[in-house]
Amino acid sequence: MNRRDFLRALAAAGITMPSLPGMADDAASNGAAEERARHLILIELQGGNDGLNTVAPFADPEYKLLRPKIGLKREQVLQLDETTGLHNALDPLMKLWKSGDMAVVQGVGYPAPNRSHFRSIEIWETASNSDETLVDGWLKPVTDAMPQHNGSPIKALVLGGDEGPLAGATYDTIVFNNLNGFVRQARNIKISKDLKQNKALSHILAVENTTRSAARVFAQRLDSEQAAAEASALPKKSPKLVKQLDLIARLIREDVGPQIYKVSLGSFDTHANQTQRHAGLLKQFAEGVAHLEKSLADTGHWRDVLVMTYSEFGRRAGENGSNGTDHGTAAPHFVMGGSVKGGLYGQPPDLDKLERKDVLFTTDFREVYSTVSRNWFGQTLQKTPYSEYDALPILKRV
Amino acid sequence: MKNPTDHSHLASVRHLLTRTGFAETPGTVVQASEQSLADLLQQRLASSSPISSEPPPEWVDEQIPPRPDFKAMSTVDSLSVRRSLNQRLNKNAYQLRIWWLKSLVTTPNPLAARMTLFWQNHFTSQQRKVRYGQLMYRQQVTLMHHALGNFDALLTDMLRDPALLIYLDNRTNRRKRPNENLARELLELFSLGEGNYQEKDIKELARALTGLTVDKAMNFEFRAGAFDDGEKTILGTKGTLGEQDVVDILIRQPATAVFLTTKLWKYFISPEPDINIVEEWAGLYRDSNYDMRVLLKTLFSSEQFNSLSMHGQLIKSPVEYIVGAHRILDVPPINDNSLLRASRTMQQILYEPPNVRGWIGGNDWINSHTLLARRRFINLMLRDDAVDLNRLGAGMETSTIIDAILPIRLDTQGNSSKVSPIVQALHSPAFQLC
Numbered sequence: 001m002n003r004r005d006f007l008r009a010l011a012a013a014g015i016t017m018p019s020l021p022g023m024a025d026d027a028a029s030n031g032a033a034e035e036r037a038r039h040l041i042l043i044e045l046q047g048g049n050d051g052l053n054t055v056a057p058f059a060d061p062e063y064k065l066l067r068p069k070i071g072l073k074r075e076q077v078l079q080l081d082e083t084t085g086l087h088n089a090l091d092p093l094m095k096l097w098k099s100g101d102m103a104v105v106q107g108v109g110y111p112a113p114n115r116s117h118f119r120s121i122e123i124w125e126t127a128s129n130s131d132e133t134l135v136d137g138w139l140k141p142v143t144d145a146m147p148q149h150n151g152s153p154i155k156a157l158v159l160g161g162d163e164g165p166l167a168g169a170t171y172d173t174i175v176f177n178n179l180n181g182f183v184r185q186a187r188n189i190k191i192s193k194d195l196k197q198n199k200a201l202s203h204i205l206a207v208e209n210t211t212r213s214a215a216r217v218f219a220q221r222l223d224s225e226q227a228a229a230e231a232s233a234l235p236k237k238s239p240k241l242v243k244q245l246d247l248i249a250r251l252i253r254e255d256v257g258p259q260i261y262k263v264s265l266g267s268f269d270t271h272a273n274q275t276q277r278h279a280g281l282l283k284q285f286a287e288g289v290a291h292l293e294k295s296l297a298d299t300g301h302w303r304d305v306l307v308m309t310y311s312e313f314g315r316r317a318g319e320n321g322s323n324g325t326d327h328g329t330a331a332p333h334f335v336m337g338g339s340v341k342g343g344l345y346g347q348p349p350d351l352d353k354l355e356r357k358d359v360l361f362t363t364d365f366r367e368v369y370s371t372v373s374r375n376w377f378g379q380t381l382q383k384t385p386y387s388e389y390d391a392l393p394i395l396k397r398v
Numbered sequence: 399m400k401n402p403t404d405h406s407h408l409a410s411v412r413h414l415l416t417r418t419g420f421a422e423t424p425g426t427v428v429q430a431s432e433q434s435l436a437d438l439l440q441q442r443l444a445s446s447s448p449i450s451s452e453p454p455p456e457w458v459d460e461q462i463p464p465r466p467d468f469k470a471m472s473t474v475d476s477l478s479v480r481r482s483l484n485q486r487l488n489k490n491a492y493q494l495r496i497w498w499l500k501s502l503v504t505t506p507n508p509l510a511a512r513m514t515l516f517w518q519n520h521f522t523s524q525q526r527k528v529r530y531g532q533l534m535y536r537q538q539v540t541l542m543h544h545a546l547g548n549f550d551a552l553l554t555d556m557l558r559d560p561a562l563l564i565y566l567d568n569r570t571n572r573r574k575r576p577n578e579n580l581a582r583e584l585l586e587l588f589s590l591g592e593g594n595y596q597e598k599d600i601k602e603l604a605r606a607l608t609g610l611t612v613d614k615a616m617n618f619e620f621r622a623g624a625f626d627d628g629e630k631t632i633l634g635t636k637g638t639l640g641e642q643d644v645v646d647i648l649i650r651q652p653a654t655a656v657f658l659t660t661k662l663w664k665y666f667i668s669p670e671p672d673i674n675i676v677e678e679w680a681g682l683y684r685d686s687n688y689d690m691r692v693l694l695k696t697l698f699s700s701e702q703f704n705s706l707s708m709h710g711q712l713i714k715s716p717v718e719y720i721v722g723a724h725r726i727l728d729v730p731p732i733n734d735n736s737l738l739r740a741s742r743t744m745q746q747i748l749y750e751p752p753n754v755r756g757w758i759g760g761n762d763w764i765n766s767h768t769l770l771a772r773r774r775f776i777n778l779m780l781r782d783d784a785v786d787l788n789r790l791g792a793g794m795e796t797s798t799i800i801d802a803i804l805p806i807r808l809d810t811q812g813n814s815s816k817v818s819p820i821v822q823a824l825h826s827p828a829f830q831l832c
């Protein structure tokens with residue numbers, strides 16, 4: 001029995017140890033200090049990111065035929081190997097690639113793909129099959145299984161947009177666009193006691209309670225002089241994603257408590273004249289992640305985060321008549337962090353074998369979710385839409 | 399005549415008025431409490447007032463022009479035509495949403511309005527997929543027309559509703575290549591409910607629905623050439639079965655009445671239906687040829703509905719919350735942008751249910767984000783110049799005002815003499831309840 005199994009056995013017996021989710025075999029066996037909490041940061045590439053121009057099979061003759069105008073040439077990519085290149089707007093990520101902190105999972109998708117933005121993102125958010133409608137986000141069981149960390153009333157934070165993958169985790173998730181506005185509005189909620197045994201009222205009071213407690217904890221833990229000084233280092237005009245990831249880095253460094261974060265960037269819905277716009281979005285994405293890495297590296301927190309992209313679909317293999325691309329299917333996604341085993345994973349889609357002009361997926365997206373739950377957070381969930389899927393070997397420490 | 403300070407009767411009247419419509423001013427509730435519950439219910443059920451007294455946007459009856467031929471245009475032209483088309487569609491969507499929200503605030507027929515909302519969340523369609531405001535409006539007119547009518551007539555019309563046919567991909571449901579989307583949702587969400595049919599029924603039903611589509615102007619069209627006239631077996635009935643047979647087969651199934659009655663219990667009474675009573679009512683409903691007024695009369699005069707323990711068991715939807723706040727404060731609709739922003743941040747954008755299942759409602763309405771949005775909205779309403787708290791509370795005891803607004807009185811309510819009891823009530827967590 002290794003340490004993790006031992007801890008699990010304790011937990012099963014009703015004996016709890018502090019920081020259970022963060023403990024890992026290597027840290028324990030190396031005699032390192034108690035391991036810190038692990039974090040997950042989701043970056044939604046809203047609108048359907050063009051996978052074939054993000055991680056381009058630039059040497060494939062078929063690629064050149066499908067994309068005569070907008071396809072990336074050899075000199076427009078940063079080569080990952082002989083046949084695969086990153087869009088050169090992703091240059092800020094090359095440092096992570098070189099240090100082995102970036103996994104590129106290729107051909108991520110699902111069977112019977114749906115090409116509607118709304119329906120397909122719902123599939124990604126709930127981990128459903130393409131012909132079923134599920135209600136809870138895929139991270140709901142993950143947060144349910146996660147003990148509270150550092151006395152934080154919440155486990156997940158969504159910065160803008162909707163809860164999506166966290167739908168249903170109401171008591172564990174806070175959603176806001178603006179930290180100060182949230183704290184100002186939420187810290188003074190008056191809490192009433194439910195003496196009426198009414199389920200609806202209990203729910204409302206529980207949400208009021210979590211919301212207020214979260215605001216107070218945020219205010220308290222970000223109020224220290226050191227935290228304030230670090231926060232002001234960011235130029236005012238920084239792009240939104242940089243600001244959001246900067247806030248997340250602060251929350252992680254100050255150990256405020258939430259372990260799951262979601263941000264989004266968009267719109268990647270590039271139907272026409274996409275070259276410049278796509279490059280601009282990829283640059284923002286790469287700069288945001290590079291800023292995050294920089295903000296966490298010195299304090300050693302980079303090894304405690306897993307950054308993951310997702311998007312409702314990739315785009316059509318062939319360009320359209322407007323120098324853009326229409327809705328498609330599978331696409332590559334990035335998993336990054338100091339605990340990632342960098343490299344290319346999965347098969348790149350075969351451009352000779354298209355179905356309805358789209359690439360066929362080679363990695364089921366639920367394998368990525370399984371990796372997060374099982375290997376990153378060390379959970380043994382049952383009966384989730386992804387618990388039957390194998391984890392990907394993309395982490396250095398599990 | 400009842401004594402207006404009879405608080406138990408007052409509470410029952412508030413319960414009935416709010417559930418069969420929206421919240422009302424304390425004065426309205428007190429005045430209504432001079433009548434019996436039976437009389438009040440009869441007035442609601444028999445009302446022949448229009449659901450909307452707001453003029454609809456001027457374009458609602460305009461013919462939809464054929465879709466531009468983008469492929470025949472240059473890139474530049476197609477971009478600009480696309481952009482201006484999208485702008486017009488978005489503007490129409492915005493105007494329609496405003497119209498419906500305002501109509502609800504001022505509706506003279508609250509029960510029919512509530513039932514229209516119910517059907518909109520039953521036969522769901524998303525504007526972003528249907529695109530044309532005209533079609534969403536036309537669907538709404540159909541739903542309003544049948545709001546308190548017979549289900550078989552409603553179902554018949556819905557199978558010819560362009561918005562629904564587009565939303566559920568029936569345009570591509572053809573003899574040679576059936577699309578099962580409408581058939582699946584028709585069984586699972588619109589009639590029988592899960593577990594009351596087989597996969598094979600879906601396949602056969604899809605065949606019976608082939609050919610139901612829209613023409614270029616987006617009017618309903620039955621394309622005989624696309625219809626599969628072969629023999630089918632649906633839920634045990636054999637024949638060449640088409641659309642009208644489908645309606646007949648579905649309404650004959652006892653499960654349909656049970657499914658609808660269960661849903662109505664959850665909408666009007668509590669999240670936990672009593673299945674025995676539901677079955678009894680479902681029988682009445684079916685025997686009445688699915689007459690909604692018969693079912694609702696039974697429901698609202700039942701012991702179950704009127705039990706004090708059912709007060710405050712439901713959580714107001716954002717629309718009920720927004721409309722109720724307006725009606726309690728007796729003010730005209732606040733400005734368009736604030737109205738739409740409020741419904742969006744509270745996560746109920748009219749004509750945009752999250753998916754084909756519609757809004758789940760209940761506890762799902764309240765999370766940290768929507769809770770704060772609701773609080774902001776009340777503060778915004780209270781700052782409205784048209785609000786006259788003195789007039790609204792004139793001549794009434796604090797406890798009367800509180801009971802006319804809230805289903806449950808919390809220990810902290812009505813204690814402060816400095817803050818208007820109306821404001822106290824609107825700020826109470828119990829104001830989230832219905």
